[in-house]
Amino acid sequence: LLSQFDPDKTGYISTEKFRSLLQRHGSELDPHKLEVLLALADSNSEGRICYQDFVNLMSNKRSNSFRQAILQGNRRLCSKALLEETGLSLSQRLIRHVAYETLPREIDRKWYYDSYTCCPPPWFMITITIVAFFLYNGVVLDRFVLQVSHPLYLKNALLYHPQLRAQAWRYLTYIFMHAGIEHLGLNVVLQLLVGVPLEMVHGAARISFVYVAGVVAGSLAVSVADMRAPVVGSSGGVYALVSAHLANIVMNWSGMKCQFKLLRMAVALICMSFEFGRAVWLRFHPSAYPPCPHPSFMAHLGGVMVGITLGVIILRNYEQRLQDQTLWWIFLSIYVIFVLFAIFWNIFAYSLLDLKLPPPP
Numbered sequence: 001l002l003s004q005f006d007p008d009k010t011g012y013i014s015t016e017k018f019r020s021l022l023q024r025h026g027s028e029l030d031p032h033k034l035e036v037l038l039a040l041a042d043s044n045s046e047g048r049i050c051y052q053d054f055v056n057l058m059s060n061k062r063s064n065s066f067r068q069a070i071l072q073g074n075r076r077l078c079s080k081a082l083l084e085e086t087g088l089s090l091s092q093r094l095i096r097h098v099a100y101e102t103l104p105r106e107i108d109r110k111w112y113y114d115s116y117t118c119c120p121p122p123w124f125m126i127t128i129t130i131v132a133f134f135l136y137n138g139v140v141l142d143r144f145v146l147q148v149s150h151p152l153y154l155k156n157a158l159l160y161h162p163q164l165r166a167q168a169w170r171y172l173t174y175i176f177m178h179a180g181i182e183h184l185g186l187n188v189v190l191q192l193l194v195g196v197p198l199e200m201v202h203g204a205a206r207i208s209f210v211y212v213a214g215v216v217a218g219s220l221a222v223s224v225a226d227m228r229a230p231v232v233g234s235s236g237g238v239y240a241l242v243s244a245h246l247a248n249i250v251m252n253w254s255g256m257k258c259q260f261k262l263l264r265m266a267v268a269l270i271c272m273s274f275e276f277g278r279a280v281w282l283r284f285h286p287s288a289y290p291p292c293p294h295p296s297f298m299a300h301l302g303g304v305m306v307g308i309t310l311g312v313i314i315l316r317n318y319e320q321r322l323q324d325q326t327l328w329w330i331f332l333s334i335y336v337i338f339v340l341f342a343i344f345w346n347i348f349a350y351s352l353l354d355l356k357l358p359p360p361p
Contacts, residue, residue, distance in 0.1 A: 082109050083257070091118075098197045102245070104255030108318050112201060124204040125195035128211070129188055132176050132234060154292060154361035160219050160231040163360040165346055171219040172212070175234035179282060179295050186275050187234045194242050194268075198315070206314045207241065213335065214240025214306040218299030220342035227350065228357055229283065229296035235275065239303030242268060244311025251312070276300050292358040310335060 013021075082096055095116050099109040154161065160174040178184035199207040218236020222229060246265060249256050258264065279297035287293050309331040314322065322328045350357070 082106065082113055095200075098200050100256075101197055101258045102201045102248075102315070103318060104248070104252030111319070116200070118200075120204065122196045122199035122204070124208045124211075125191055125199050128175075128234075128237075129191050129195075132178075132184070132188070154230065159295075160222065161361060162223070162227060162230070162350070162357050165223060165350075172215055174219060174231045175215055175237060177232040178234075179232050179279075183233055183275070183278075186271060187238050190238045190242055190268075190271065191234070194245055195238075198241060198245060202315065202318065210240050210244060210306065210311045210314055211237035213310055214238075214303035216339065217302035217306045217335070219302075220339060220346075221302030221305075222296040222298045223346050224342050224349075226283075226296040226298045227353075227355055229293050229298075230358075231299050232295045233299065235279070236299040236303035236306075239272065239300050240307040240311055242272060243304045243307030244315050245307075247308045247312045248315045251316070292361075306335070 082099065085096070088096065092113075095113055096109075099112045103109045103112060156177065157167075158170070158173040159177045160170040164170060178187065195207065195211070215234070215237040217240075219231050222231045246268060249258075249261060249265060253261075276297060279295070279300060282294045283297050285294060310328075313325060313328045313331060317325055317328075
């Protein structure tokens with residue numbers, strides 16, 4: 001269809017012809033996509049439109065040039081806030097709510113609302129939550145709850161134990177064990193309430209990276225800073241996501257339009273503080289089965305550090321290529337250096353320091 005407006009096959013058409021095309025076929029387009037196309041035409045000062053920008057929009061992709069064209073235009077997209085839309089179905093209201101919960105700019109919220117198809121669904125956070133609950137309560141424990149005071153607490157192949165640190169899978173699988181039903185319950189709630197909306201917006205690849213990076217940083221932080229303690233719980237990954245989300249809200253406070261954002265932040269911080277305080281108390285509380293101490297709380301701090309570095313960069317750059325972000329490479333390099341340092345620490349430091357470790361379970 002566009003070929004008749006670009007007979008020389010230059011890849012461009014004039015904005016006049018582009019507008020006439022929109023007027024002729026605009027009724028066939030989604031109203032919000034039409035609004036974006038009109039904004040693209042208004043924003044272009046060269047009097048021509050790139051065909052690839054049109055393809056990007058219609059295929060729900062966005063190039064940096066297209067993004068800049070919209071941002072430098074007359075802000076037509078902001079003429080009517082997404083919140084003012086009426087007659088929306090329940091699913092549309094949910095998508096709009098997620099957009100306002102996670103994105104600070106109206107242009108990004110409208111783009112997300114227009115292009116989100118729930119395909120694929122937020123499978124990662126839901127799967128990791130179901131697997132954690134299933135393994136914890138079913139396969140491993142064969143009971144509903146197992147507190148750290150139970151004699152079978154350490155006798156499984158999932159948690160991280162300093163004597164078994166050579167079994168590399170434990171640096172990840174410890175997330176499937178928890179120190180009691182209250183520990184599991186709080187992590188599950190935070191994963192679902194924070195993780196699922198973030199995955200709906202940013203995708204499974206980015207959110208799973210933040211989550212797994214927080215998990216690995218958590219166990220490695222324990223192996224470096226609390227060398228005699230075991231680790232259980234998904235708090236490293238959960239705290240990475242929650243801290244990244246909260247930091248993103250703080251950094252974009254004026255743009256975030258989520259309802260009761262101050263109250264929501266306060267509730268999240270209170271829950272995190274309560275869980276962290278419980279972990280600290282439990283760590284220094286006398287163990288029911290000495291000489292093995294209770295689980296460490298350092299995994300929480302490792303997750304927070306990942307969240308406010310890598311996590312913030314990922315959440316801030318919605319739909320943009322991270323490889324073009326200098327700060328992303330800086331924080332990624334710091335994270336890789338820490339991981340390499342922790343690996344060498346685990347190989348050499350334990351023997352050099354001649355620590356008296358708790359016996360293996």
